[in-house]
Structure formats: C-alpha cells, structure tokens
Amino acid sequence: MSSGLKKIHRQAANRMRVPTLVAVVLVLALCVLPIWIDGYTLNNYRDILLLGLFALSLDLFWGRTGILSFGHATFFGLGAYGMAITTIKLGLDPAWASLAGLAVGVLLAAVVALFVGYFILYGGVRGAYFTIVTLALTMIASHIAIGWSSMTGGDSGLIGVPPLSVLGYTFYDPVSSFYLALGALTLCLFGSLWVMHGRFGLVLKAIQDDETKARTLGYKTQWLLLKTFVVSAAMAGLAGALYATGTGFVAPDMIALLLSTEVIIWVAVGGSGSLVGAVIGTAIVWQLQVKISSISFAAWPIAIGVFFILLVLVFPEGPVAFLARKLSKLRGSRKGEAQ
Amino acid sequence: MIPGQPLLRLEGVTRTFGAFTAVNNVTEEFSSADINCIIGPNGAGKSTLLNMICGTLPVTSGKITLGEKPIQGLSGDRIAKLGIARKFQMPSVFPSLTVVENLSVAAALRGDDALVADILSNIRMEDEAHSLAAELAHGKKQWLEIGMALALRPKILLLDEPTAGLSADETRATAAFLKELKGDVTVVVIEHDMAFVRDLAARTIVMHLGEIIASGAFAEIESNEMVKDVYLGRR
Numbered sequence: 001m002s003s004g005l006k007k008i009h010r011q012a013a014n015r016m017r018v019p020t021l022v023a024v025v026l027v028l029a030l031c032v033l034p035i036w037i038d039g040y041t042l043n044n045y046r047d048i049l050l051l052g053l054f055a056l057s058l059d060l061f062w063g064r065t066g067i068l069s070f071g072h073a074t075f076f077g078l079g080a081y082g083m084a085i086t087t088i089k090l091g092l093d094p095a096w097a098s099l100a101g102l103a104v105g106v107l108l109a110a111v112v113a114l115f116v117g118y119f120i121l122y123g124g125v126r127g128a129y130f131t132i133v134t135l136a137l138t139m140i141a142s143h144i145a146i147g148w149s150s151m152t153g154g155d156s157g158l159i160g161v162p163p164l165s166v167l168g169y170t171f172y173d174p175v176s177s178f179y180l181a182l183g184a185l186t187l188c189l190f191g192s193l194w195v196m197h198g199r200f201g202l203v204l205k206a207i208q209d210d211e212t213k214a215r216t217l218g219y220k221t222q223w224l225l226l227k228t229f230v231v232s233a234a235m236a237g238l239a240g241a242l243y244a245t246g247t248g249f250v251a252p253d254m255i256a257l258l259l260s261t262e263v264i265i266w267v268a269v270g271g272s273g274s275l276v277g278a279v280i281g282t283a284i285v286w287q288l289q290v291k292i293s294s295i296s297f298a299a300w301p302i303a304i305g306v307f308f309i310l311l312v313l314v315f316p317e318g319p320v321a322f323l324a325r326k327l328s329k330l331r332g333s334r335k336g337e338a339q
Numbered sequence: 340m341i342p343g344q345p346l347l348r349l350e351g352v353t354r355t356f357g358a359f360t361a362v363n364n365v366t367e368e369f370s371s372a373d374i375n376c377i378i379g380p381n382g383a384g385k386s387t388l389l390n391m392i393c394g395t396l397p398v399t400s401g402k403i404t405l406g407e408k409p410i411q412g413l414s415g416d417r418i419a420k421l422g423i424a425r426k427f428q429m430p431s432v433f434p435s436l437t438v439v440e441n442l443s444v445a446a447a448l449r450g451d452d453a454l455v456a457d458i459l460s461n462i463r464m465e466d467e468a469h470s471l472a473a474e475l476a477h478g479k480k481q482w483l484e485i486g487m488a489l490a491l492r493p494k495i496l497l498l499d500e501p502t503a504g505l506s507a508d509e510t511r512a513t514a515a516f517l518k519e520l521k522g523d524v525t526v527v528v529i530e531h532d533m534a535f536v537r538d539l540a541a542r543t544i545v546m547h548l549g550e551i552i553a554s555g556a557f558a559e560i561e562s563n564e565m566v567k568d569v570y571l572g573r574r
Contacts, residue, residue: 199447202436206444209433216393217491218419218448 020193023276027186039174043246046174048286049181050243052279053188055266057235060192061228062264063273064201066208067126070260071134074141075233077255078112079105079240084158084250085151098164102241109237110230117229122222126211138260145252157251164245177246184242185279188235192275204228258301265304268311271320346371346525347392347423347495352401352411354387361387363549364401369495374517374526376536376557379546380570385529386428388546389497392527393425394418405494420448422494426487426501428529430480434473438464438483441472445490454490461516462486477504482513495525502532514538533571537561545570 030049034042058072082105087097120133145152152158163172164180171180195201203224207214211221244250253259262285270281293300315322347369354362362384369375377385390396392403394415403411410418419425433441442455459465462482467475472483481501488496501517502510514535520526530536536543536557543560545553547569553560560566 199443202440202444203447205435206433206441209435210431212395212415213427213431213433214444215415216395216419216425217445217487218416220414220416 019274019276020190022280023189023193026276026279027182027189030182034175034178042174042178046178046181046246047243048283049178049185049279050239050246051263051266051286052282053181053185053242054236054239055263055270055278055282056185056188056192056275057232057239058263059267059270059272059275059278060196060235061232062267063275063278064196064204064208065225065228067225068131068264069134069229069232070131070264071137071141072233072236072263073255073257073259074134074138075109075113075236076240076243076259076263077141077145077250078109079237079242080244080250080254081105081145081152081158081240082108082237083241083244084161087162088158088160089151094162095165095168098162098245099166101161101245102164102238105241105244106234106237109240110234113230113233114226117226117233121226121229135257135260138255138257142252142256145255152252153250155252157249157254159249161244161248161250163248164242171245181242181246184238188238189276189279196275200224261308262304265307265311268318269320271318274320277320344371345369346406347527348402348404349388349392350402350404352388352391352403353399354384354391354396355399360549362391365546365549365551367544367551367554369525369527371494371525372522374521374539374541375528376539376541376543377527377529377546378531378533378536378543378560378570382548383546384549385546386499387549389425389499389527389529392418392495393423393497395425419491422491423497424488424491424493424495425497426481426484426499428499428503430477430484432472432475432480432483432487434471437469437471438475439468441483442486442490445487449490449492451490451492454492458486458489461489463512478506478509481505482509485513485516489524493524495527496520498526498528500529500531502530502535510535511538 033045037045054072054076057075058069062068083098083101086092086101086104090097092100116137120130125133146154163170163177165171171177196204203214203219207219207221207224215221240254243254266282266285267278268281269285270277270279288303289300292303311318345368349365349367352362352365353360365388377388379385387396391398391411394410394413394417398411401411402409405421405423408421410421413421433444436444439455439459442458443452446452446454459468462485464479464482464486467479472480475483481504485498485501488498502513505513510532517526517528517539528539528541540557543554543557544551545560545563545566552569553563553566561571
C-alpha cells in the first residue's frame with residue numbers, strides 16, 4: 001500500500017477517533033448507570049437511549065447525505081405500531097410474539113422506506129423537495145394511525161404491548177430493559193461509525209458534494225442513497241419497536257409531525273454528521289424539555305419553534321458547529337492581537 | 340485496444356431542446372489511443388455532444404457505439420464503467436474531500452488503490468495530497484479532475500476545456516501530459532485555446548451550429564476558409 005493511501009486510512013481513523021472515543025466513554029458511563037439510579041429514572045433513561053437510537057438513524061441519512069428527511073417519525077411509528085399490532089392483535093404465542101413484533105416493526109419500516117425511497121430517490125427528488133415529500137409521508141402515516149382505529153386503536157392507541165422476550169428471557173424489569181436499549185444503541189452506533197468512516201462513508205460524502213460527478217465516476221448514486229435510507233429507516237423502526245415494548249403502549253404521537261420535528265432538533269443540537277452527537281443531542285433536549293415543561297406545559301412547543309427558527313436563520317450548520325466556528329474565530333483574533 | 344482502430348462511433352447523433360437543435364445529425368469516429376480536439380464557437384454544440392457520449396444527456400436520435408456496444412440510453416454510471424471518463428467544463432471535484440480522497444473515490448470501483456499514488460505523481464500534486472479540494476487553486480482543481488478521470492482507467496477520456504483558467508506554463512504542461520497519454524487512451528478535448536490545440540498536434544474537428552463543418556490535421560483546419568469565417572477569423 002502506498003504512503004498516500006496509508007495516510008488516507010490514518011486520516012479516516014483520526015476523524016473517527018474523537019466520535020469513537022466519545023461513544024466509548026458514553027457507553028461505559030451508561031453501563032454503570034443502573035448502580036446508582038432508581039427504577040423509575042432508569043426507565044426514563046431507557047426511553048432517552050431509544051430516542052437517541054432514533055436520532056442516530058436520522059443522522060445516518062441526513063448527516064451523511066445532506067438530504068433531510070422530515071418523515072422519520074413514520075419509520076419510528078411503523079416500528080412501534082408493527083410491534084403493538086403483532087403482539088396485541090394477532091393472538092400469537094406470547095413466547096415469541098414480541099420477537100415476531102420486533103421483526104415486523106423493523107421490516108415494515110424498511111419496506112415502506114424502500115418503496116417510497118425508490119420512487120423519490122430514483123425520481124431525482126432531492127433537497128427541499130425530498131424534505132417536503134417525506135413531511136407528507138408523516139402526515140399520511142399519522143392520519144392512518146388515527147383513522148384506522150380497528151387496527152391501531154385510533155386516538156387512544158394500543159395498550160398492553162408486552163416486554164421483549166428472547167429465548168425465554170423477558171426484558172421486564174427496568175435494569176434489563178435499560179441494558180437492552182443500551183445494547184441496541186451500542187450495536188447501531190459502533191456499526192454506523194465503522195461503516196460511515198470507511199470507504200462507503202467517503203463515497204456518500206462525495207455524493208453529498210456532487211452527485212452528478214459521482215455518477216460519472218461509475219457510482220450508482222440513487223442505489224447508494226436508497227440503501228442508506230432503508231438502513232436508516234430500519235434503525236428508526238427498531239427504536240420504535242423497542243420503545244413500544246418499554247412503555248407498553250403505542251399512540252399516534254409516536255408517528256406524528258411533532259416527533260419528526262423533534263428528532264431533527266435532537267440531531268442538530270448534537271451536530272449533524274457526527275453520529276454520536278445525535279445521541280447526546282437527544283439527551284440534552286430531553287432534559288431541557290423536562291425542565292421547560294415543568295414550568296409550563298405549553299412552553300415546550302413554543303421553545304422548539306423558536307429553536308427551529310434560530311436553526312434556520314442563525315446556525316444552519318447546527319449549534320455545535322456554530323459554536324466551534326465562533327470559538328476558532330475568537331482564538332484567531334486573539335492570536336492576531338497577540339502578534 | 341488496437342491503436343488506430345475505430346473505438347467510438349457517432350451515427351446521426353442529434354439533440355434538440357424544444358425547437359432548438361443543439362447537435363444536428365453528427366456522424367464521426369474516434370480511433371483507439373488517439374488524441375482528438377473539438378473546436379468551435381460558443382453554442383456550437385461541443386459540450387452537448389460530450390454530455391450525450393457520457394450519458395449525462397440522452398440523445399434525441401442517432402446511435403453512439405463504444406467498440407461494438409451501443410451506449411446511447413445507458414445511465415452515466417454504466418457508461419463510466421464501460422470505460423468513458425469525463426472532465427467537466429467547470430472544475431468538478433468533491434470540495435469536502437482531500438485530493439487523495441478524491442482520487443481514492445474515483446479509483447475505488449476499479450479496486451486499484453496503487454493507481455492513486457501513480458496519478459498523484461503524474462498530476463504533480465503530491466504536496467497537496469492532503470489538502471481539501473475546496474482550498475485548491477483553479478488550475479490544480481482542473482488537474483485533479485483530470486486525475487480523477489484517469490483513475491477510472493478509461494478507454495476514452497473526454498475533457499471539456501481542460502486549460503480554462505490555467506497559466507501559460509500550466510497549459511503547456513497539460514499539453515505535454517496529454518501527449519504522453521497518446522497510445523494508451525483515446526482523448527477527446529474541447530478547447531478554445533488555439534495555441535494549446537496547435538501544441539497537441541491532434542486531429543481536429545470543427546463544430547458550428549450543432550454540425551461538424553470540418554475535420555483533419557490542425558494545419559489543414561487553420562487554412563480552411565469556412566473555419567476562418569465562422570471561428571478562427573482572418574488576420
């Protein structure tokens with residue numbers, strides 16, 4: 001291998017180092033968390049981890065292709081409803097119903113993403129148009145969830161989703177369900193970091209820069225984007241299905257536009273493209289939501305709206321990148337003054 | 340690839356945009372391992388012709404054959420895999436990747452990593468190997484894009500104005516570099532710099548209003564009365 005190529009791999013490894021180190025520290029810290037935390041709080045943390053997995057799924061697509069999906073709650077909701085309908089409505093053997101529900105939820109999300117993604121990505125829909133089409137997808141999915149009440153429970157949703165049971169072991173108590181969520185997140189996080197910092201991630205970055213150019217180099221860009229979209233949707237479906245087993249119910253707000261908006265903010269706060277940032281962003285915003293909602297329940301949607309406006313007008317690259325840019329500017333001007 | 344044998348054939352190739360005919364019934368052959376220049380005034384249809392060859396633009400009618408294989412209607416990625424590489428008129432590199440990453444992405448589908456180091460040396464960009472492509476000077480971007488096209492190990496290299504924005508020295512170096520490719524790759528260059536075209540001493544095709552009006556050695560083209568009237572001018 002030439003020295004130039006060795007350096008490429010070294011650079012890729014260096015770029016991977018910071019997010020991977022942050023991810024390792026985060027996972028290790030989370031591993032020991034159940035020692036100090038009570039069951040109720042641990043359930044909250046489990047939910048944050050699964051929502052973090054959901055945010056990771058969006059970052060995998062948005063952060064790496066530059067194409068914003070405003071419909072990711074559809075895939076989270078399909079995972080959750082797939083799990084709930086399979087376990088509650090189909091009358092399957094409880095020993096493996098939840099496992100079947102998990103498979104149905106993930107597959108449902110992947111198949112819908114494959115179908116919708118095929119038409120919009122091969123149809124050349126990109127940028128703001130992609131965002132609008134996926135926004136419409138969430139609205140359709142949300143209407144179906146509310147309207148098809150015989151299957152989905154309508155506005156009330158479905159109650160009684162059992163905890164996940166694998167080979168006779170049930171993730172019932174807060175500690176085991178927390179570790180289940182942590183295991184799923186860890187697997188998806190490190191898998192995503194590994195793939196996205198390799199050659200596939202480099203090609204996606206190239207497509208983000210100039211898709212026409214990438215095509216003239218021989219890349220089937222639509223297929224690569226579709227693959228990423230489907231994997232991202234399947235991951236969102238996994239998060240949704242596990243979330244339903246943790247909370248024990250599904251409701252239309254798990255497939256609603258507000259959730260699609262919130263997940264964009266979680267990723268933006270953590271810094272889109274870093275993958276681990278999506279998980280951290282979710283935790284930060286979740287804590288903020290708890291604090292703000294405790295002051296006034298109506299204040300949270302207002303706060304999220306204001307943040308969205310700021311995101312568009314003040315820091316379109318995300319608050320983390322915005323702060324990093326300001327800091328480096330400040331450092332540069334101090335250096336200039338010192339000289 | 341046998342030098343001198345026809346490699347790329349255009350038969351009655353036409354492209355219209357509504358009522359406007361950008362390329363009109365062009366029939367031409369490009370031989371293996373040869374260098375060809377296409378010249379002509381702006382709007383002559385040169386870039387449109389290249390766009391149709393590399394699949395960026397579909398043909399309205401006519402046939403394009405690579406070897407024995409018809410390629411009109413194939414997607415850009417398929418045509419690239421068949422061995423046609425293209426450099427765009429405006430430097431088209433991946434700005435957020437480094438020089439060596441740009442070359443690596445281009446070479447990846449061929450699975451030929453060693454090629455990256457060779458090309459880096461051929462395009463004389465070892466010193467900028469780890470600079471972001473966005474930070475390169477215009478001329479370096481042109482060279483990088485040529486390098487990316489070569490990383491595909493193409494049978495045919497289509498270059499749209501490779502010397503645009505280059506200094507006189509860089510232009511001479513580009514001509515010398517392209518001449519070195521003769522015998523290995525069929526090169527088709529669109530160019531407006533007549534000193535560069537003269538330096539290449541290649542077969543020259545003149546386009547005007549979507550049609551080929553002359554072709555042959557550059558010395559013949561320079562003395563062609565019609566070409567003088569529509570493009571080169573009279574001294």
